[in-house]
Amino acid sequence: MPLTVCTWNINSVRLREGLVQRLLREEAPDILCLQETKSPVAKIPTEGFAALGYGTIVARGEKGYNGVAILSRLPLAELPHRDFCGRGDARHVAARIAQGPAEGVEIHNLYIPAGGDEPDPAINPKFDHKLRFVEELGDWSAGRRGPAILVGDLNIAPGEDDVWSHRQLLNVVSHTEPEITRFEAARAAGNWADIARILQPQGKLYSWWSYRASDWEASDRGRRLDHVWASPEIAGAARASRVLKAARGWEKPSDHAPVFATFDL
DNA sequence: ATGGTGGAAGGTCCA
Numbered sequence: 001m002p003l004t005v006c007t008w009n010i011n012s013v014r015l016r017e018g019l020v021q022r023l024l025r026e027e028a029p030d031i032l033c034l035q036e037t038k039s040p041v042a043k044i045p046t047e048g049f050a051a052l053g054y055g056t057i058v059a060r061g062e063k064g065y066n067g068v069a070i071l072s073r074l075p076l077a078e079l080p081h082r083d084f085c086g087r088g089d090a091r092h093v094a095a096r097i098a099q100g101p102a103e104g105v106e107i108h109n110l111y112i113p114a115g116g117d118e119p120d121p122a123i124n125p126k127f128d129h130k131l132r133f134v135e136e137l138g139d140w141s142a143g144r145r146g147p148a149i150l151v152g153d154l155n156i157a158p159g160e161d162d163v164w165s166h167r168q169l170l171n172v173v174s175h176t177e178p179e180i181t182r183f184e185a186a187r188a189a190g191n192w193a194d195i196a197r198i199l200q201p202q203g204k205l206y207s208w209w210s211y212r213a214s215d216w217e218a219s220d221r222g223r224r225l226d227h228v229w230a231s232p233e234i235a236g237a238a239r240a241s242r243v244l245k246a247a248r249g250w251e252k253p254s255d256h257a258p259v260f261a262t263f264d265l
Numbered sequence: 266a267t268g269g270t271g272g273a274a275g276g277t278c279c280a
Contacts, residue, residue: 211270
């Protein structure tokens, strides 16, 4: 049975409730993980999602910033989240699929700090926070076991083909050496498979295009910031991966496009 | 080298 998971930085779930509904109607993933919901959990507009079959929602939120949510048409059991960097931020939410062929698979939805502009932890506390967050992701990954899918806006584009210009972004936060080193170390620590690159090792892949371009599509200065990782138990079941680039062109879009992965479980 | 846009809060910070 196929299990399709989607991850999307929505940049306000309340402002873009209609876009979320459109995605659910047109693409119908089994599970949709959202980041930057920017809403307290109680104010997430759940009714319309439930009416579309996504009555299971596990979320964490705060007012105005951060926020992560898992919408599902499969039953979920919420799992404890980790308070990365001990700040109480709503950057991780987790659940276990509770029924069906994928029963027992854990879903981890993460929003890694963007890290600010200056890629120097000595003068930029946001970049320091980002580096420590990714280090902690490695520690946590090394200690966990069992079938799992980790998705989210990880805010790092690790490969040369994950950015529009490797050379021009080497000193731009999201593609710097200290970030990428820690990112790949964290992935290795959990034996996570990068599903998009398992299925397409070469060629440009982006999931984010800045709002600050006069024509995002024409300039196509994208980065792959949104990821789907799978644990070794299920990485081999990955069958498909894609970016719904069209959603970046929807009315009043998020600056991120949804990323999908399908597993035969 | 710079500034460009967008969301939310609320007279600014974050991305």
